[in-house]
Amino acid sequence: MEKxxxxxxxYVKIDTQSxxxxxxxxxxxxxxxxxxxxxxxxxxxxxxxxxxxENAYIMASLPSNTKKEVPTIxxxxxxxxxxDFSGFNVRPKVIENYDxxxxxxxxxxxxxxxxxYFEDLRQYKGQTLITTDGTTLLGADDxxxxxxxxTAMEYLIEHPEIEHGKIRIGFxxxxxxxxxxxxxxxSKFGAEWxxxxxxxxxxxxxxxxxxxxxxxxxxxxxSVHPGYAKNKMINAITLANTYLSLLPQNEVPExxxxxxxxxxxxxxxxxxxxxxxxxxxxxxxLEHFNARKELLNAIANKLNADFKEKVIGVEIKDQYxxxxxxxxxxxxxxxxxxxxxxxxxxxxxxxxxxxxxxxSQLSFMGLPCPNIFAxxxxxxxKYEYVPLxxxxxxxxxIVKICELTARNRSKDE
Numbered sequence: 001m002e003k004x005x006x007x008x009x010x011y012v013k014i015d016t017q018s019x020x021x022x023x024x025x026x027x028x029x030x031x032x033x034x035x036x037x038x039x040x041x042x043x044x045x046x047x048x049x050x051x052x053x054e055n056a057y058i059m060a061s062l063p064s065n066t067k068k069e070v071p072t073i074x075x076x077x078x079x080x081x082x083x084d085f086s087g088f089n090v091r092p093k094v095i096e097n098y099d100x101x102x103x104x105x106x107x108x109x110x111x112x113x114x115x116x117y118f119e120d121l122r123q124y125k126g127q128t129l130i131t132t133d134g135t136t137l138l139g140a141d142d143x144x145x146x147x148x149x150x151t152a153m154e155y156l157i158e159h160p161e162i163e164h165g166k167i168r169i170g171f172x173x174x175x176x177x178x179x180x181x182x183x184x185x186x187s188k189f190g191a192e193w194x195x196x197x198x199x200x201x202x203x204x205x206x207x208x209x210x211x212x213x214x215x216x217x218x219x220x221x222x223s224v225h226p227g228y229a230k231n232k233m234i235n236a237i238t239l240a241n242t243y244l245s246l247l248p249q250n251e252v253p254e255x256x257x258x259x260x261x262x263x264x265x266x267x268x269x270x271x272x273x274x275x276x277x278x279x280x281x282x283x284x285x286l287e288h289f290n291a292r293k294e295l296l297n298a299i300a301n302k303l304n305a306d307f308k309e310k311v312i313g314v315e316i317k318d319q320y321x322x323x324x325x326x327x328x329x330x331x332x333x334x335x336x337x338x339x340x341x342x343x344x345x346x347x348x349x350x351x352x353x354x355x356x357x358x359x360s361q362l363s364f365m366g367l368p369c370p371n372i373f374a375x376x377x378x379x380x381x382k383y384e385y386v387p388l389x390x391x392x393x394x395x396x397x398i399v400k401i402c403e404l405t406a407r408n409r410s411k412d413e
Contacts, residue, residue, distance in 0.1 A: 001392050008130065008147040008391065009092055012139040017087040018080040018174045025055040025183055026173035032056055034079050038171055045154045055183045062153050062167040070165025070406045074194030075398055076358060076369065077145030078175030082380040085137045092138060093131045100125035105382065106134030113383050120201065120377055128388040138384035140376030144391055145197035146171055148374060152398035164402040172358055178319060181361035193333045193368045196359040202390045203341060204373035207327040207334050208352035209360045210282040211289040212319040215296055217243060217277040220311050234311060236275035239303065240268060243277065243312065246299045259284040259352055261292065284322055284352055320356045323363035330368050336408065337372060340400035346393060372397060
């Protein structure tokens with residue numbers, strides 16, 4: 001696991017934060033620093049058909065080593081990190097033989113990673129943890145996935161006795177800002193199906209995700225001297241508060257779980273004359289998802305009717321769909337991943353994603369793409385960590401999927 005660890009530590013030290021306000025791809029120039037390194041490394045380990053395009057999308061191949069007709073499959077990860085928390089000057093800490101107690105990430109700032117709060121920590125007692133120093137995120141989302149894919153390909157190259165078909169790998173920029181699949185060339189990738197290595201704890205296997213949309217609520221008020229405002233003033237800030245009060249109060253992220261959908265207000269600003277609410281809509285069920293969008297318009301229509309003029313405008317943009325629709329018809333690709341986990345001693349945890357991945361968009365672009373664990377926890381913040389043993393298990397799962405795909409095809413014949 002030494003090579004796995006050293007490779008991961010190298011990657012996380014390179015700042016690759018994406019930027020939602022940028023219109024370029026990649027959204028930040030610094031993503032090129034890791035992208036170019038990955039291309040060099042893919043050549044070094046012996047991958048073929050290594051390419052990187054003008055938008056930093058990386059693809060490479062591991063040729064088939066069998067005479068059987070085996071489907072070409074792929075593995076995909078993203079190398080950008082979240083703009084939600086600093087990714088500059090990442091200084092990872094390696095905790096060997098974790099004792100199950102509090103981990104002091106930063107003495108000066110009294111930042112502690114505690115199992116009393118993050119209960120998942122307890123299951124990793126005795127393992128090697130990679131954490132932050134309390135001042136940045138770690139970047140296991142998704143540099144752990146990148147590391148695991150490259151390490152698995154290197155292992156297959158070094159062990160030609162493991163029979164497999166052609167394997168394609170892809171690394172994308174800008175997944176954290178929802179654009180990771182936007183310029184992914186599915187035809188060029190040429191795989192029958194793929195897996196994103198972008199989940200969390202060991203065993204996660206996901207083929208359902210939210211239907212997603214973003215909405216902007218624009219409110220137009222009228223500013224009048226407050227002493228003479230009766231029946232004249234329209235306070236956009238107050239109206240924004242009224243609008244929000246008409247949304248279901250229990251259908252928010254902090255009060256929902258599993259397949260329960262929500263409205264999530266993430267930005268609000270305003271003056272008396274103008275206010276704006278930005279929120280996201282999430283639901284696994286397409287009918288419920290559409291009903292949520294209709295509710296946003298219905299609330300606006302009601303308030304506009306109350307004021308007898310259009311004071312509220314609603315703009316909704318769909319973001320991605322539930323990949324279940326595209327994966328279920330080819331469910332054997334989930335079954336292969338499930339069997340691979342079981343063969344390497346992992347109990348699969350099959351559950352819906354309360355979010356989305358590149359895989360959801362890729363599935364609707366013609367590349368069915370379930371999501372597999374990468375091993376990390378507490379993404380996008382200073383408490384992020386990943387057990388080294390979890391990353392090793394992810395490598396083993398990738399290798400086993402390649403092996404089972406070839407083995408299953410031979411059984412079919």
